[in-house]
Amino acid sequence: MSISQATVDVCNISEVSTNTRKAAKSNLNKNVIYLPGTDCAIKSQVSLSGHTSYRVGGPAEWYVAPRNIEMLQASIEYAKEQQLPVTILGAGSNLLVSDRGLPGLVIGTRHLRYSSLDPDTGLVTVAAGESIPSLAMEVAENGLEGLEWSVGIPGTVGGAVVMNAGAQNGCIADILVSAQILLPDGTLRTFTVEEMGYAYRTSKLQGSKLVVTQATFQLQPGADPAIVTATTKRNKEYRLNTQPYDKPSCGSVFRNPKPYSAGWLIEQSGLKGFQIGKAQVAPRHANFIINCGGASAGDIFSLIHHIQSHVQEHWSIALEPEVKMIGEFLAI
Incomplete structure (x- = not known):
């Protein structure tokens, strides 16, 4: 190792x-x-x-x-x-x-990159700046199971650990062993998965001054690399075929208000293709907002609020954004 x-x-x-x-x-x-x-x-x-x-x-x-x-x-x-x-x-x-x-x-933090994996134990330690899709392919090629679901998540390990990223019934909380955290006083401390306070798409790190520097995952060793790689590639193809990755987006905009999916609620509200400025509800997947070219953050912000008010009016459900909005936005 x-x-x-x-x-x-x-x-x-x-x-x-x-x-x-x-x-x-x-x-x-x-x-x-x-x-x-x-x-x-x-x-x-x-x-x-x-x-x-x-x-x-x-x-x-x-x-x-x-x-x-x-x-x-x-x-x-x-x-x-x-x-x-x-x-x-x-x-x-x-x-x-x-x-x-x-x-x-x-x-x-995207330049904080290194990785270490043990094909015998399935333990994988990676820096916060490593790409999740790249990591998913790397571990698959080494016969490690457990990250096949993550190949379509366009983020880094650090962000995935903070938000408990997930897809296809898998999430970071299922495989995380520990995370190395930089504290506000400049010292490093290791947090166990139990200390992370994980829930659906969130953790105790969100909104805090704690910074993820690396994470250790427990994957399942001993699988056929060809089979795991094929599964991972199929998951990637499925995401590419069902979600609009041809234009800039942030991935899913809203959390799913169980038992519904946010995309279904938005689509049933007649908002697929709806546009404000150059920001559009994606025709391919209604829980994506895409930048059609030249959109402003204000366009996207306004569209998020329009969707929320429309779904609230039609379904009496308050959609909660999954995307994190930072900086000053004009009140709507």
Whole structure:
């Protein structure tokens, strides 16, 4: 069992803490800041539209993409020294960022990548920035069962752990052993699955200042790699054939209000194809809102509220968004 990780310069936390106090005012006037002793760059006014699957969103006041845990710790320490609010951004696949952008420091975790798997025990440890679909294919090719359902989820491990991502009657809570969490004070702690407080599409981490850095899953070893890979590929093809992945979206917009599915309620309300600006209820799957090209976050936000009010009127059911909306939006 081995872990591979790209070699990079490591931030020294105590050095960062001391030097940032001295350079606080001058640093914040620069367009690019390098944390002392590293090539870890914090950039100003970075558009977030390229960092979300919706392809919308205004600029981050400051943006950094650390490549290892030490750089992540240093970035959070820097934000603390500068009294900047912090937003953690993975693949941006379950996110709607305001057109006005986000204040403070946005930390992108998609470059935190490494994986370790043991084909004998089925234990798999992966960094928060690893792609869920890529991980599903990797473990399948090694004869490990348990992630076949996840191949169509367009997100990262970190985001999946936080929101208890799921599909086809499977979810993260079913396979998670533990998660390594970065606490607000900069220290790392391992949380067991019992400590995560999992429920349908949520965990105790949502809305907190706790940051997932890696996760360990228990999969089932000993399967025929060809069979597991074939099943995983079939699941991917099914998702591609039934859901609109040809245009930018965030995946499912609303949680399913059991015993109904949100998509069925929206479709039966006559909203398939309904459009506000360049945001549209997908004709292929009504629980998707797609960016038809040039949509704003405001268009999508308005369409979400229109759907909610329409379904409430027709079915007396309040649809709860699964997509996380961050930043300032105009009240509707």
